[in-house]
Amino acid sequence: MPWRTHVHELGFLAVVVALAGLLVGTSLSSYRGDRALTWALVAGEGERLFHRLRELPRPESAQAGPPRPEQLVAGQAALAAEGLLRVAVIGPGAEVLAESGPAGPEGDALVTGVARLERPLHPPRPQHPPRGDAPPPGDGVLPRLLLEYEPRLALDLQHRARRDLIASLAVAAALLIAGWVFYRLRRRAQLAEEGLAERRHLAALGELSAVLAHEIRNPLASLKGHAQLLEEQLADDPRRHAKAHRVVDEAVRLEHLTNSLLDFTRADRLATGVASPAEVARRAAELTDPARVVVDVAGAPERWSFDAMRIEQALVNLLRNALQASAPPAEVELKVVDDGDGxxxxxxxxxxxxxxxxxxxxxxxxxxxxxEGTGLGLAVVRRVVELHGGKVTIERRHGGGSVFVLWLPPGPQEAK
Incomplete structure (x- = not known):
């Protein structure tokens, strides 16, 4: 993939991540503000109920003095529809003088749904400094009114804030997922486009190679034959014989090149059948240098569905490269195994x-x-393997060297 296209796609993904982060940050900030407002609403609802309770009408006989605890407790029923759950009058010694019901659960009011407010039953009378030997006033502890109520507005605001936060987080997550999916689809499309372009290039290259190989092959055979005859005739003249021998060598090298070109163009045609992988490996070793190729077929299956001739050709190419890379008398290892997946x-x-x-x-x-290489041997290997639906990779060998891995998927016979 061109690096400019990749940078543009990463830039798009970065913009999506930044937008999602901005959305999450804004939502969290709004949620924290809503939480602060929620607690203000909890206190405000309590104060409203307290004043509503004090303003309830009382009997004529009780107008002159402060409301009696029994009257305030009875007022809870009148304000129950507004969320008042319990009223209790707490005495100077923290004893409960009167109450309208059992106490609610302790804890966070926004979690339990029950808030509390405690206020003096009536405003304290002003205290005057004692005069002379007058006794000091009392300790000023007055009965207190405890309200337990359901902060409905606060709970509703909390529910809305939480819902908006979840919605924002969901939108941010969806934005990230959509951005990532778009990035992956775009990258996959780009790779597919590159693969298609490469296949078109290889197809055009194959056609050109086929034409060149066929056009060169006949005159090259004639050139090689006459050069060999000339080499034989100049056997008594060492100087001219060496020049003729060089012509023959170059003709042979060109012949190998044309054969490689033909192999490359023919690699896209398969004749799949059931064959023995072990026999294919042994034949490939015999066609190269059997004295230096160690064949291990202990884990090879008895039969496999593939084009035996093309796989043999691919193995021969790999073995020749391995033998050329390994200085004699170093050996090359060829191993065949069914790994369970292929x-x-x-x-x-x-x-x-x-x-x-x-x-x-x-x-x-x-x-x-x-x-002196043509650069077509490994290209033929990859083309043959990919036509089988497999893959060829290269790995580093522990202790030095390289390991080429040619993997073929199971065919219809093995899938059964």
Missing amino acids: LRFTVADRGPGVPSEMRPRLFEPFVTGRA
Whole structure:
């Protein structure tokens, strides 16, 4: 993916995260303000009920003095519809002089739904300083009125604030999810577009390679044959014989290149059948250097559905690369195993390893780390494996070297 496109997509995702964070921050700030207002409403509702209770009409005989506790307790029934739950008169010694019912639950009023307010039963009389030997006044402790009530407005405000906070958090979460989904879909679409462009490029490259290989093959065969005849005729002239031998060598190298081009163009045609992975691995070793290839087929299944000829060709390419990377007499290991999810071929060499900068492009056509390489061997391997629905990867080998892993998914026969 082009880095500019990736930066733009990350920038969009950052904007979405910033907007979601701003929404969450604003919602939390509003919720804290609503909480403060809620407690003010709790106190205000209590004061309103206290004054309403004091203003209730009393008998004519009780107009001159303060309201009696029994009268105030009886007033609770009149204000029950407004949220008053209990009235209690507390004496100077904290004893309950009268009450309208049992005490409610203790705790946070916004959690239990019961708030409390305690006020003097009537305003205290003004205290005057004693004169001369007059006795000091009383301790000034007056009966107190305790109200227990349901702060309905405060609870409603709290419910609305909590609902708005949850809604804001849900919107922020939905915004983040939508942004992430858009980012992933956009990235997937970009990768699919790049893959399609690469397949088109490979298809065009394959067609061009096929045309070049067929056009070059016939004159190259004629050139090679005449050069070999000339080499034989100049056997008595070492100087000219060496030049003719070089022409033959270059013709052979061009022949290998044309064969590689043809293999690359033919790799998109499969002839799938049931074959023995162990036999395919052994034939690939025989076609390279059997003396230096150690084949381990102890974990190989008896049969597998794949194009045996194409997989053999891919293994031969991997083994040749591994043998060229490993200095003689170092051995190369070829292992075949059914890992439970699919068929796995591993080719391990003892070479210097693949440079990290070459790994992303190692399986692309005409990419090679050798001066005499064509860069088509690993491209053929990847094309064959991907047509089987599998994948080929490279890993570092512990102790030095590289490990190529060729994995094939189970076919219809193995799926049963």
